Amino acid sequence: MRADICRDCPQRTNDGKPFDIDHQPACEKNCEVFKDLPTLLNTAKLLDPMVGSFERAMRGRIHQYCDRVPPRDPNVRRPLLRHCRRIIRVLAKIVGH
Numbered sequence: 001m002r003a004d005i006c007r008d009c010p011q012r013t014n015d016g017k018p019f020d021i022d023h024q025p026a027c028e029k030n031c032e033v034f035k036d037l038p039t040l041l042n043t044a045k046l047l048d049p050m051v052g053s054f055e056r057a058m059r060g061r062i063h064q065y066c067d068r069v070p071p072r073d074p075n076v077r078r079p080l081l082r083h084c085r086r087i088i089r090v091l092a093k094i095v096g097h
Helices: 026-030 037-046 054-068 084-095
Strands: none
Touching: 037 054, 037 084, 054 084
């Protein structure tokens, strides 16, 4: 996930170090993408292929979550929304869609 999401994230803190996907950036512990990754992964695993497009269904779930849970900073675009396509692409690879 880091390789696809963190590399270009404007909210990533690097503490002056070059980006390395094998090491957790300081911002990861507070990032909603990584905090919600277990839930997103579980949702992706349980998604019934009969609901239609995996991408459309996951996008809908991510947007539902973002509508339900207020952002930490209303002045910054939410990472889940900013990286939505990339998150879905990674989840699709993981669960085999």
